[in-house]
Amino acid sequence: MGSKKQNINRSSNWLDTPELYSWLRKAAFNSQGFNPRSYENKPIIGICNSWSELTHCNQNLRQLAESVKRGIWQAGGFPLEFPVISLGEYHMKPTSMLYRNLMSIDVEESIRANPIDGVVLLSGCDKTTPAMLMGAASANIPSILVTSGPQLSGRWRTEPLGACTDCRRYETEFKAGKINEQEWKEIQNSILRSPGHCMVMGTASTMACLSEILGMALPGNGTIPAVDSRRHQLAEQSGFQIVKMVSENITPSQIMTNKAFENSIIGLHALGGSTNAIIHLTAIAGRLSIDLPLDLFDQFSRNTPVITNLKPSGQFLMEDFHYAGGMQAVIKEISPLLSPEEKSVSGLKISELATFARNDNKAVIKSLDDPIYPEGGLAVLRGSLAPKGAVIKHSAASAKLLNHTGRVIVFDSHDQITDNINSENLDIKDEDILVLKNSGPKGAPGMPEWGFLPIPNKLLKKGTRDMVRISDARMSGTAFGTVVVHVSPESALENSAMAAVKTGDTVKLDVNKRKLELLVEPSEIKNRLKNHTNDNPKKESGYTQLYKKHVLQADEGCDFDFLRNPTK
Numbered sequence: 001m002g003s004k005k006q007n008i009n010r011s012s013n014w015l016d017t018p019e020l021y022s023w024l025r026k027a028a029f030n031s032q033g034f035n036p037r038s039y040e041n042k043p044i045i046g047i048c049n050s051w052s053e054l055t056h057c058n059q060n061l062r063q064l065a066e067s068v069k070r071g072i073w074q075a076g077g078f079p080l081e082f083p084v085i086s087l088g089e090y091h092m093k094p095t096s097m098l099y100r101n102l103m104s105i106d107v108e109e110s111i112r113a114n115p116i117d118g119v120v121l122l123s124g125c126d127k128t129t130p131a132m133l134m135g136a137a138s139a140n141i142p143s144i145l146v147t148s149g150p151q152l153s154g155r156w157r158t159e160p161l162g163a164c165t166d167c168r169r170y171e172t173e174f175k176a177g178k179i180n181e182q183e184w185k186e187i188q189n190s191i192l193r194s195p196g197h198c199m200v201m202g203t204a205s206t207m208a209c210l211s212e213i214l215g216m217a218l219p220g221n222g223t224i225p226a227v228d229s230r231r232h233q234l235a236e237q238s239g240f241q242i243v244k245m246v247s248e249n250i251t252p253s254q255i256m257t258n259k260a261f262e263n264s265i266i267g268l269h270a271l272g273g274s275t276n277a278i279i280h281l282t283a284i285a286g287r288l289s290i291d292l293p294l295d296l297f298d299q300f301s302r303n304t305p306v307i308t309n310l311k312p313s314g315q316f317l318m319e320d321f322h323y324a325g326g327m328q329a330v331i332k333e334i335s336p337l338l339s340p341e342e343k344s345v346s347g348l349k350i351s352e353l354a355t356f357a358r359n360d361n362k363a364v365i366k367s368l369d370d371p372i373y374p375e376g377g378l379a380v381l382r383g384s385l386a387p388k389g390a391v392i393k394h395s396a397a398s399a400k401l402l403n404h405t406g407r408v409i410v411f412d413s414h415d416q417i418t419d420n421i422n423s424e425n426l427d428i429k430d431e432d433i434l435v436l437k438n439s440g441p442k443g444a445p446g447m448p449e450w451g452f453l454p455i456p457n458k459l460l461k462k463g464t465r466d467m468v469r470i471s472d473a474r475m476s477g478t479a480f481g482t483v484v485v486h487v488s489p490e491s492a493l494e495n496s497a498m499a500a501v502k503t504g505d506t507v508k509l510d511v512n513k514r515k516l517e518l519l520v521e522p523s524e525i526k527n528r529l530k531n532h533t534n535d536n537p538k539k540e541s542g543y544t545q546l547y548k549k550h551v552l553q554a555d556e557g558c559d560f561d562f563l564r565n566p567t568k
Helices: 020-031 061-074 096-112 130-137 165-175 180-186 203-214 228-246 258-271 276-286 292-303 319-325 326-333 350-354 414-420 523-531 543-552
Strands: 044-049 080-081 119-123 144-146 152-155 159-160 381-382 386-391 403-411 431-434 466-470 482-485 506-510 515-518
Touching: 044 096, 044 228, 061 080, 061 119, 061 350, 061 403, 096 130, 096 165, 096 276, 096 543, 119 130, 130 144, 130 203, 130 276, 130 431, 144 203, 144 228, 165 180, 203 258, 203 326, 258 276, 258 326, 292 386, 319 326, 326 350, 326 431, 403 414, 403 466, 414 431, 431 506, 466 506
Parallel strands: 044 080, 044 119, 119 144, 381 515, 403 431, 431 466, 466 482
Antiparallel strands: 152 159, 381 386, 386 482, 403 506, 506 515
């Protein structure tokens, strides 16, 4: 008989040892109906699946997992699917962001604790993709990402709809009395037509697209529609590719380099992507001892135009983007701005992949010479109200409000604004500025998407459709308007100017100069903070207590301090 091929994979530490448990582990595989030929001397590939009926964005991941398995079998690997917690943006209270770090721990420890040589990460909804990448970065074994893909475009009568950009737009019209209840119900039944994540350039689409330029997903991952057969082909190809990555020991730390993150920041601005991507990229990079300071995001924003004409910053939807050429066409258009030598899980350099791309619709994907906006879609603000920074998606804001000074109307909690924003007794004008406190990482807790503050009904009925709104919360990547979020340090912390602001104060916003100033004397701010007490003193237990104790601020990615690797 020939000599047995030596197994040098990570899984050999579980399966090829003299201990009884090694024998039992093989017996366990046998008990599931696997013949020893299925797993002996083969790389074991985990399929980390965030499928859940509570997460509608990820409902097609069970089927995609089967396609991944085909690719793994074809390449000579042994696939084993396992579940991790799933974060659904629509259902989870107070926010799925509260549980992103928990999911990342689930992903990391599921990988670390099991006989897995490589892993395919199946994600989709907003926080599932960054959580997967954070966990995979920490575990640092060969990994490849496959997302659920964007939904088909919504359709109401003859109008294409994008969730939830258009649901917010039409909610405003409903409150203003411009559409009736029956029409509002029709829109509800027309806006989500298939599996997949939101079909605008919201957080889910942003992170799925950035996974391509970051190098962690194959071309097409960001844009192939969820119900398109090519999504299954991509999943199968990813299964095949992960086996090759294991044989070459290509790990996340080799792909997600400093320059790869810089490329992804440039890509984020070119897309007009979600404000949330700043937090997520910072957190993923932190797992690899890479710092992404806010000023770096703003530096690239100054030099990177928005070239994709996608809602909420533009006109089109993700289906249109895919048919136009997708993320690879964007990479090709912005290639002069990128570091071309960075590698992808495909085995090719970013620059090599872009040579195969084609821009088939210049109305959807513009060029550096003919952009949608001359600067990136996001800007970082600093000033007395946000010493450590704040973020605005100025590509989706009202131009007339980008340089605005106004009286602030302050709400101390989300409940307070919900209960009082539509009061007829509320003293408010459209030139005023809405401010929401206690909505940050510790104060909420979890930094919910409360930043898209509602405009009072009485102003909506008079024709107001936008106001300057400021908070230490986040906002959905699908949202729009002159909304300043991620104010840091948040109001729940001592010595935070955000904690000191009061109704009647004056705030100046100047996006061009990147300023957010509280026009109150520093001595007065200091005096107010002397008497400041925590507006949210509730004692939490369990995971929420852990979260509040260890979560970092928005400018540091809102990861846990004990999960972020120290800078090298």
